[in-house]
Amino acid sequence: MLEFTGIAIETPLQTWRWDDIQATPIKAVAEPLVSLSYLPEKMVISPQYFIQQLPGAKADLFARETVQRKLNEAADLLPYGYKFVIFDAWRDMATQQALFDQMRAFVKRDHPDFDDQQVTQAALRIVALPSTNPAKPSPHNTGGSIDLSIVDEKGRLLPMGSPFDDISERARTDYYEKAPDSDDTITYRENRRLLYHVMTQAGFTNYIEEWWHFDYGNQNWATVSKRDFAVYGATKPDFPWI
Secondary structure, three states: OOHHHHOOOOOOOOOOOHHHHHOOOEOOOOOOEEEOOOOOOOEEEOOHHHHOOOOOOOOOOEEEHHHHHHHHHHHOOOOOOOEEEEEEOOOOHHHHHHHHHHHHHHHHHHOOOOOHHHHHHHHOOOOOOOOOOOOOOOHHHHOOEEEEEEEOOOOOEOOOOOOOOOOOHHHOOOHHHOOOOOHHHHHHHHHHHHHHHHHHHOOOEEOOOOOOEEEOOOHHHHHHOOOOOEOOOOOOOOOOOO
16 A cells, blocks of 8 residues: 555544633634535445434535545545545534434443443543534534545455444554554554545544544644634535525
8 A cells, every 4th residue: 555554643632632622713714515425436425324314414425615625635645446435524413412412321331330420521532512602613513524434446444443433442543553463453553544644644633532533624623733723613504495
């Protein structure tokens, strides 16, 4: 594969503090959401939350216009015949709430000794808090967050060592950088490196707890890339009949 696979993942923000991230100011630009379905030679759309029938989820996936352009740039860095598979992008607040509620239920199931605050903090590792506060939007609701992986020239998902929406510690982007070498762990490590480096080369930043989650323009991106402000706040698609 490309030279990206030989470069270790070293994320600039190792500890994620949501209070610090949401304190980043937003100077919102007027930029529309666009469909991600129109370049099938570069990306495959697999709207996981629509498939799973979560409230508010749409059959198409949308992102900011600049995000779509930068995804194209990142796709051009992939090996010949490889494509992105996009699992989620802009997210309706009903979907965000459903995911957060379900994650809290998972935490309660796995940690019956946790109090309410501990349950919420554990859930926040995987699902951002649903927010209608314009100064603290949920990342996916800005149209600047993308959940994705890679398929090879035969349409097979590259093995990443954990599935999309995995809630275990294996979901952490750099997990296999520290794992003992084996045929499998080397494969997982190189595939994650490929995804991480093509995306960051195009200007995205990664959420360290999820190998599949990347940001551009929102508060996550501004914090990780040490910008003074974010450029994307909450938004929604412009549907003429809704």
